[in-house]
Amino acid sequence: MQLFRPGANTIATVMIAAIGAAPVLAVGLSYEVMLSPYVTNQNISRNQPVPFSHEHHVSGLGLDCRYCHASVEKARFAGIPPTETCMTCHSQIWTNALMLAPVRESLSKNQPIAWERVHRLPDYVYFDHSVHVAKGVGCTTCHGDVGRMRLMRQAAPLTMQWCLDCHRSPERFLRPREAVFDPNWQAPKNQAEIGPKLAAGYHINTGHLTDCTICHR
Amino acid sequence: MTLRSLSSLLLLSLALAGCGDHSMSQQNRYSTFSKAGLFRDGTEAQPLPQGTVAQGDPERSRQITTPPAVDMALLSRGRERYDIYCSPCHGFSGHGDGMIVQRGFPAPPSYHSARLRSADAQHFFDVITHGYGAMYSYAARVEPRDRWAIIAYIRALQQSQHADVADVPELRSKLP
Known part of the structure; x- marks a missing residue:
């Protein structure tokens, strides 16, 4: 009596290999997830209340890091600089820029700007x-x-x-x-x-x- | 459902629950500058209560009234602090033509003007501490000792623009 079809051998081999490979793949997948930006947040730009550009302030103007990050x-x-630090310059330049409205509002209401960490x-x-x-x-x-x-x-x-x-x-x-x-x-x-x-x-x-x-x- | 499948389901859900527990990485306390519902203004960074004396305050008060002795170390410190906090507007040589002025900030007076050349050190100290005209106070960013260091460096800048050949030893012999 023929219990298994000829293809059953292949299926059995694949199954045995899969049982061996599953834990390895599971661990590997967990590691990939752990190191992915989904978990580490690497390279993710956050939306901020003011789209502050380090490119402009550091490369464009040549400000030293410590001008704002003083401690x-x-x-x-x-x-994180207090609003007064922003206003050191922006009380005089870009005073009507819409982009900087949250900064002016922060100063006038004495409420800190809620930056995204x-x-x-x-x-x-x-x-x-x-x-x-x-x-x-x-x-x-x-x-x-x-x-x-x-x-x-x-x-x-x-x-x-x-x-x-x-x-x-x-x-x-x-x-x-x-x-x-x-x-x-x-x-x-x-x-x-x-x-x-x-x-x-x-x-x-x-x-x-x-x-x-x-x-x- | 058999007992075995039930228990394996229980184990799996326990294992997954472990992933959702952040009580170690986000502990039940406020971190620096975090939102804080406990306080009326919603921030962890609270202003100091009135009358607070911070550690080192007597020493800072002493530094305000006693300028340190000027030596090379103080001048180097002054140059470093000047380049960080003053040069954006006053320029690296003190002519009042810094990058922010080039971008539209009202130009500050040059340190090489007759008025500022004859101004005493206390004037510069007060301006750094309290601000002047369009200039904001830098008291929060520049400690008293560093203010004196910056003033010493400003004096060096002033001298650099009003120096005679005779002021530099052996320069005369090197000139053509």
């Missing part, structure tokens, strides 16, 4: 801007080519793997102190040579940079 050298938080770390992560800029990590190393961004977006995935990537060997990214806020800095050809010297000069203890308590306190 970046002193505090954990780099600082672009970079958000999980609450169990401790991060301090001041120590990074003091130790030669430049703005654009993490924030990308801000001077070419019309609307702000998160250039890096901000995953733990991405953080550790630098914490394991920061010398690949370190800059001399005067270049930290340079929006156009590129690693020089001899970075492999000067990087370790910079790390030593900044007293960076690479042996402890990947300790759990460095970021999870």
Whole structure:
């Protein structure tokens, strides 16, 4: 008596292979989802109450990052400028621009502008801007080519793997102190040579940079 | 439905519920500048209550009244702060022709005018602290010590535009 048709062998092989492959594919798919912009928010431009252009203010006008983000050298938080900072210039120029109406309204009503947050770390992560800029990590190393961004977006995935990537060997990214806020800095050809010297000069203890308590306190 | 399929369904839903739990990554507290329903104006960033003395306030008050000694380190600091906060309008050389002025901001007076060359340091300090004319106050962004550093650098800029050949050692011999 013939119980199985000749094709049954193929189906059985495929089924056995599928049972083996399913967990691998499932894990692979989960990883892809975890690292996708859907979860990390990488490269997603957000709609803001005012379409503020870093391209115009950084590349066009040449403003230093610290002109607006004034606490970046002193505090954990780099600082979102108060409305007065915008009005330092816009009380005199573009005073009737429709685009800037929310800024004027914020000043007259004494209500902060509700910007959409672009970079958000999980609450169990401790991060301090001041120590990074003091130790030669430049703005654009993490924030990308801000001077070419019309609307702000998160250039890096901000995953733990991405953080550790630098914490394991920061010398690949370190800059001399005067270049930290340079929006156009590129690693020089001899970075492999000067990087370790910079790390030593900044007293960076690479042996402890990947300790759990460095970021999870 | 059998007991086995029920229990596997339960396990699956438990596993999926794990994905929706953000209590670790978004903890029940306000982060810097976040919306905060607790306060009437809806923001976490609250103005300091009246009469608050912040840590380091006595030292800051002291810095306002006692200008630091001028040395190369102070001048470098002054140059850095000047380039960040002043150069957009006053220009890198202090002629009042910065980028924002080129874009339509009313031109500030040149530091090289007779009036500002003879103005005392306190005048510059007060202008940085309180603003002047169209210029806003920079007190929130430039600490008292940095204001003195900027003033020292402005003095250097003023000297650079009114220097004699005799002011630079051995320059005379290098000139054709």
